[in-house]
Amino acid sequence: MSTDSANNRDRSASTRERLLAAAVEAFATSGFAGTTTRDIASRAGMSPAAVYVHHATKEDLLFEISRRGHQSAVEIIEGASRRSQDPVVRVRTMVEEFSRWHAVNSRVGRIVQYEFDALTPEHRAEIAEYRRAIEALMREALEAGVEAGVMTVSDTKGTSLALLSLSIDLVRWYHPGGSTTPDDIAALHGELAVRMVGATA
Template identity: 40%
Template sequence: MSHDSAQVDPTSKSEQTKKRLREGAMASFSELGFHGTSTRHIATAAGMSSAAVYVHYKSKEELLYRISKFGHEAILAVVREGAASSDDPAQQLRAYAFALAKYHAQEHVSARVVNYELGALEPDHHAEIIALRKELDNVIDAILQRGLDRGVFHTAKPRMAAVAIVGSCIDIARWYRDGGSWTPDDVGEFYADSALRIAGATP
């Protein structure tokens, strides 16, 4: 390294490289699955050498962990923002489902990795991601409970309703493709309505 390299912000450059690697890994994991992806696939997708991958991430699993953590934190942020947009449980549920559905349409490539490759995480990383998913569940469970308490929702099995609502939104990542006739907003609107119907909201 020459003395000149000190003029470049190393953190920023390193972060950009890491971002490229995460994006390369995300594309490969989404297409080939975690177990079907080699370091070479990730390096090729990021336009780097295989050796460069290990400079920044100690393993393929660490990349999956970082992608999963980033993805779950992003999802949690959008649904929390949705839930915080109103005091009314019906409006909150609508906003929660709209945000969750729109995210899974818009970010369908990363969302497939985030939802379908969890089993490949090492135990401590897996536990950390499961804790983030539990927070996601806690938000919808609280909304459903408040709606039931106020008599605006009607369901005998609120936990199963939450699983069905969240699951239908997650499933969007499986089938959604860019350039179709339904925009992420169209999908968000429809799934928001469906969430209210599943919860038995009084129209």
């Protein structure tokens, strides 16, 4: 590959990232419906026409933000679930890390959680797969706890959704820079999770 080709590819990738960052800011501020392609282009310091060189539609930008956000969340949950074989520690850690991620990435989290319906059916189906994977990991940890006799959970599916909601819903009210830190939220939610599952160890 020539140096010119490599430089052009690097510039193209850099431009795509600028547009995605601008879209995050715009969607987080005005919502998907309230944001125009012109808004995104302006935040990125580009012309509206330039957006379409890299993304076919505004929805494509939303999907890419959502896809990346969900992939990152899946990695966080998977990593947390592998840290311990103790079901109680596993659930606590998963909730802590999931909450910390949503606090640190609250703007992206707000977009990926609350603009789901703005995606096309095909894109919603792909994002739904990531969500099912996250829920399945939490449900497996609860089932392990019940089987080991260290948790009291009558509905593992419903409880897994409730535990994940602790993390997901914080993006509605959390704002970085306040007196409550991501670590504070993670510790609180981890403790609440242990109480919610009736842990005995």
